[in-house]
Structures are given as structure tokens and as C-alpha cells.
């Protein structure tokens with residue numbers, strides 16, 4: 555399966571941590587999304603910010619996020635425009651798999667209103683009943699992203715298979731067996747990673763389970779000082795989050811040759827995976 559790595563939303567610039575062993579430039583944080591070319595359809599993993607976010611940011615995203623993340627809000631970065639520029643028909647994006655429903659992952663959902671949206675049941679339960687009723691949750695979950703009432707396909711955590719030491723891993727309904735949903739809660743109630751068997755091995759999109767590649771460093775984790783503040787501020791359950799992060803670190807230590815792991819917002823990871831030709835923005 556061919557995989558395209560896309561940035562669907564540049565945000566505030568971040569400097570690499572001083573512990574980096576190689577020189578890295580300061581870059582805007584990204585919304586790292588995947589476009590998977592399956593036999594009969596396109597499948598996306600996370601959607602970044604969408605057209606409504608770019609055109610009506612205050613209503614769609616809210617002032618708190620705009621102030622904190624400083625998104626670029628360039629229509630050319632939306633998943634919809636990038637799918638078009640790659641020469642695909644947006645109608646062929648028939649399935650969206652979301653690591654979670656935070657606003658910077660679900661913004662592109664309304665741009666593909668016909669698509670099925672796969673998400674963990676606990677995440678949908680946490681996000682959707684709240685809109686309009688609990689202002690504090692409206693910071694992370696934005697009703698504009700599901701006002702069109704998407705075709706949700708949800709998964710409960712109890713059943714599943716093992717996968718490289720992770721439990722309750724599920725194939726996605728009516729999708730190729732090369733795509734797996736891996737419960738990885740802690741950042742949010744129903745946060746998941748998504749694994750896809752690409753042409754050159756497994757690719758694991760870990761969403762916001764970690765923010766900075768240094769956190770997976772086997773020789774001693776190197777959390778990014780600023781991004782780590784964000785990780786702590788946005789988590790819903792610390793022991794769960796840190797336990798899952800430890801498992802990701804073990805996966806990276808033991809299977810780096812088989813499984814390539816990416817997170818949602820690390821711009822240096824994205825740059826490593828993007829072919830020059832795919833860098834269309």
C-alpha cells in the first residue's frame with residue numbers, strides 16, 4: 555500500500571531540543587496526516603485542519619486554540635486541497651481513521667462528508683455529547699467538525715488481537731487487513747494509534763501519544779521541554795499515557811527495522827518521511 559505523508563496544518567514554530575545530536579532547523583509544528591492508497595479507495599489517517607477552520611477560524615477552532623497554537627490557516631495545506639493536487643478525486647476518500655477527535659485532528663472531516671469516520675467508541679462518547687454544554691471541553695472538541703453528522707464507525711476496546719506487544723488491536727470494518735486500530739489512551743479517553751502495512755514495512759501513526767521523536771530514544775528519553783508541558787496539560791490520564799509511551803519506546807527499541815513510528819506534530823519526523831515531490835505546500 556502506498557502511503558503519502560502530508561502536513562495538514564502548520565502551527566507555531568518550535569526549536570529542536572538542545573540535546574539533539576544532529577543539527578535540526580526550527581520549524582513550524584505540523585499536523586502529520588497519512589493518505590493511504592488501497593486497491594479500491596483512499597483512506598486517510600487524521601485530517602488536520604479543514605476548510606471551515608481556515609475560513610472561519612474563530613467560530614470553528616475557538617480563540618484559545620488560535621492563541622496557543624498560532625495555526626497558519628492556509629487553505630493549500632488542507633487535506634482536501636492536497637488530495638486534489640495529488641491528482642485524486644476527493645470522493646475516493648471513503649474512509650477516515652482518526653487517532654482521536656481533538657480539533658487539530660478532526661478539522662478536515664467535514665471536507666469529506668460522504669466518508670465513513672472510524673474512531674474509538676470511548677473517544678466519541680467523550681467528545682460528541684459535550685458540545686455546547688460543557689465549555690471546558692469545547693476547547694479540544696469542536697462541534698463544527700461533526701455538525702454534518704458523519705457516518706461514524708466505532709470500536710470498543712474489549713475485543714482484539716495482540717500486535718507487537720499491544721493489546722485489543724482491531725482490524726477496521728470493511729477495510730483491508732493491513733490497517734489496524736491500536737488503543738493507546740491517556741492523551742484522551744479513546745486515543746488510538748493506527749498501523750498500516752506500507753510497501754516498505756509497518757508504519758505506526760501514534761497520534762498524540764508522544765510529541766517529540768526524542769521521547770522514543772532508547773538511550774534515554776529526551777522529552778522536548780515545551781512540547782512536554784503541552785503533553786502534561788492535555789492528558790486525561792497520566793499513568794495510562796506514560797505506560798503507553800513506555801510500550802512505544804520498547805517497540806521502537808526492539809522493532810525499529812520492522813515498524814516505523816510517527817507522531818502527529820513533530821515536523822522533523824514528517825520531513826524524514828516526505829519525499830521531495832510530495833512536499834507540495
Ligand SMILES: [Zn+2]
Nearest residue numbers: 656658762818
Ligand atoms: Zn494534536
